[in-house]
Amino acid sequence: MNQIFDYPDLWVEALIGTLVLFFAGGAIALVLGFLVGAMRVSPVPIARAVGTLYVNTIRNTPLTLVLFFFAFAVPLLFPVPRGSFLLLAILGLGIYTATYVAETIRSGINTVPIGQAEAARALGMGFGQVMGYVVLPQAARSVIPPMMSVLIALLKNTTVASGFSVVNLGNIRANMSENGENQMVTILLVMAVFVALVLLLAWLQRTLENKWRVAR
Amino acid sequence: MSGSVLYDVPGPRAQARNRIIGAVTIVVVLAIIGFVIWRLFATGQFSAQKWELFGYTRVWQMIGQATLATLTAFAAAGVGAIVLGFILGIGRLSDHAWVRRPVMAIVELLRAVPVLVFMLLLYYGLPVIDIRMSSYWAVVLALVLYNGSVLSEVIRAGVESLPRGQQEAGYAVGLRKAGVMRLILLPQAIRAMMPVIIAQLVVTLKDTALGFIITYPELLYTAKLLGSNANFGSPLIPSAIIAGTIYIAMCLALSYVAHRVQERTKRSPKVQLTIAPLQETTDTQLIATQARTDNRTGQAGGSV
Numbered sequence: 001m002n003q004i005f006d007y008p009d010l011w012v013e014a015l016i017g018t019l020v021l022f023f024a025g026g027a028i029a030l031v032l033g034f035l036v037g038a039m040r041v042s043p044v045p046i047a048r049a050v051g052t053l054y055v056n057t058i059r060n061t062p063l064t065l066v067l068f069f070f071a072f073a074v075p076l077l078f079p080v081p082r083g084s085f086l087l088l089a090i091l092g093l094g095i096y097t098a099t100y101v102a103e104t105i106r107s108g109i110n111t112v113p114i115g116q117a118e119a120a121r122a123l124g125m126g127f128g129q130v131m132g133y134v135v136l137p138q139a140a141r142s143v144i145p146p147m148m149s150v151l152i153a154l155l156k157n158t159t160v161a162s163g164f165s166v167v168n169l170g171n172i173r174a175n176m177s178e179n180g181e182n183q184m185v186t187i188l189l190v191m192a193v194f195v196a197l198v199l200l201l202a203w204l205q206r207t208l209e210n211k212w213r214v215a216r
Numbered sequence: 217m218s219g220s221v222l223y224d225v226p227g228p229r230a231q232a233r234n235r236i237i238g239a240v241t242i243v244v245v246l247a248i249i250g251f252v253i254w255r256l257f258a259t260g261q262f263s264a265q266k267w268e269l270f271g272y273t274r275v276w277q278m279i280g281q282a283t284l285a286t287l288t289a290f291a292a293a294g295v296g297a298i299v300l301g302f303i304l305g306i307g308r309l310s311d312h313a314w315v316r317r318p319v320m321a322i323v324e325l326l327r328a329v330p331v332l333v334f335m336l337l338l339y340y341g342l343p344v345i346d347i348r349m350s351s352y353w354a355v356v357l358a359l360v361l362y363n364g365s366v367l368s369e370v371i372r373a374g375v376e377s378l379p380r381g382q383q384e385a386g387y388a389v390g391l392r393k394a395g396v397m398r399l400i401l402l403p404q405a406i407r408a409m410m411p412v413i414i415a416q417l418v419v420t421l422k423d424t425a426l427g428f429i430i431t432y433p434e435l436l437y438t439a440k441l442l443g444s445n446a447n448f449g450s451p452l453i454p455s456a457i458i459a460g461t462i463y464i465a466m467c468l469a470l471s472y473v474a475h476r477v478q479e480r481t482k483r484s485p486k487v488q489l490t491i492a493p494l495q496e497t498t499d500t501q502l503i504a505t506q507a508r509t510d511n512r513t514g515q516a517g518g519s520v
Contacts, residue, residue, distance in 0.1 A: 050241055059471075061463060
C-alpha cells in the first residue's frame with residue numbers, strides 16, 4: 001500500500017486516465033452501437049448490409065490493432081494535434097466496443113417474444129412505432145445484464161491504451177519502475193484496483209437487473 | 217419473404233422510401249471511404265517508395281514468421297485454455313464445498329483482471345522474485361489463465377442448462393458421479409456450447425496481439441518494425457494494412473467456423489437446451505441464452 005501513499009499523484013492520474021477512457025469510450029460506444037444495432041434490424045437492406053459489414057469487420061479485428069491504427073496511422077492521415085493520444089484512444093475504444101453494444105442490442109431485441117411485435121404490427125404500427133413503443137422498452141430491460149458485461153469488458157480493455165502512450169492504470173508500472181519501486185507490488189495493486197472496479201460494476205449490474213426485471 | 221417480424225413486407229411506398237434511405241446510406245459510407253482514400257493519396261501512402269519494401273522475399277518471410285509466431289501463441293493458449301476451462305468448470309460443479317468455493321474465487325479473480333495486466337505481471341512483475349520467462353510464455357500463460365476462466369463458465373453453463381433428467385437417468389442406470397459427468401453431461405454440454413467455445417477462441421486469437429505491448433515478436437510487432445524502416449519512407453500505413461488484413465482474415469475464418477458449427481447445432485435434434493426465460497439472470501444463464509438465441513459469432517458475456 002505504501003506505493004499508493006508515496007506517489008498519490010501518479011495513482012490518481014492513472015485512475016483518472018482509466019476512468020476518462022471508460023466513460024468517454026463508453027459514451028461513444030453506446031451511441032454508435034445503438035445506431036449500428038438499429039441499422040442491423042432496420043427494414044432498409046443496404047443499412048442492414050452496412051451494419052453487418054461494420055460489426056463483422058471490427059469484431060474480428062484485435063483491439064490492439066484498432067488502437068495501433070488510431071495511434072500511429074490516423075495522425076499521419078489527418079491533421080490531428082500532436083500528442084492527442086487520449087482522444088485517439090477514446091475513439092478507438094468507442095468504435096471497437098460499439099460493435100459489441102450493437103450485437104447486445106440486437107440479441108436483446110431477439111429476447112422479446114415474437115407475438116409482441118406481431119401484435120404491434122397488427123395494430124397498424126410502422127417500424128418506428130413497433131420499435132419505440134413495444135419492442136425497445138422491453139428489450140432495454142433484458143439488455144441491461146449483457147450490456148453491463150460489455151461495459152466491464154470495456155473497463156478492462158482500457159488497459160490496452162497504455163501501450164499507446166495514454167496514461168492509465170495499465171502503464172503506471174513503468175512510472176513506478178523509474179522510481180525504483182517494486183514492480184510486482186505495483187502490478188498486484190493495479191490488479192486489486194481492477195477487481196474492486198469490476199466488483200462495483202457487477203454490483204450495479206445486479207441492482208439494475210433486480211430493479212428492472214421483466215415479469216414474463 | 218422478409219424474415220423479420222419487426223416490420224411488414226414493404227409495399228410500393230415503403231420500398232421507395234427504403235431506396236432513398238439506402239441511397240443516402242451509400243452516399244454517407246462512400247463519402248467516408250472516399251475521404252479516407254483521398255487522405256491516403258494526399259499524404260502519399262500509395263507512393264511506390266512506401267510499398268517497395270513489400271517487394272522483397274525477405275520481408276514476406278518476416279511477415280510469415282510473425283504470422284507463425286501469432287498462430288503458435290494462439291494454438292498453445294487455445295489448448296491450454298480449453299484444458300484449464302474443463303478443470304475449473306468441473307471444479308465449480310463439484311459437490312464438495314472445499315473444491316467449489318476456492319475454484320469459484322479463482323475464476324472470479326481471473327475474469328476480473330485485464331489480460332494485459334496478467335501479461336505485465338508475468339513479464340515485468342515476476343522477475344522481481346526471480347521467476348523469468350520469455351515474452352512468448354507471458355503471452356501464452358496470461359491468455360490461458362483468462363480464457364480458461366471464461367471457458368470454465370461456458371462449460372458450467374452448458375452442463376447446468378441440461379435437463380435434470382439426464383443426470384438422474386445416469387444415476388438410475390448405476391453410473392457414478394464421474395461417469396455421469398464424463399459420459400452423460402459433458403458430451404451434451406460440449407455439443408451445445410461448441411459455438412461459444414470457438415467464439416472464445418476467436419477472442420484468444422485477437423488477444424495474442426496484446427503481445428505487441430510486451431514486445432513478443434508477433435504480427436503487429438513486426439508490422440511496427442517494418443513500418444519504421446526509414447530507408448523506405450517509414451511505410452507504417454502499408455504495413456499496418458497488410459498486418460490488419462492477415463489478422464482479420466484469420467479471425468474471420470475462425471468466426472466462420474463458429475457460425476457453421478452453430479448452424480449445425482441449431483439443426484441437430486440432439487441438442488435441446490432448456491433454459492428458463494430471463495428471470496433471475498446470472499452471467500452464465502446469459503451465456504446459455506445467447507447460445508440459444510441467434511448470435512452469429514456468439515460471445516460469452518464480458519469476454520470481449
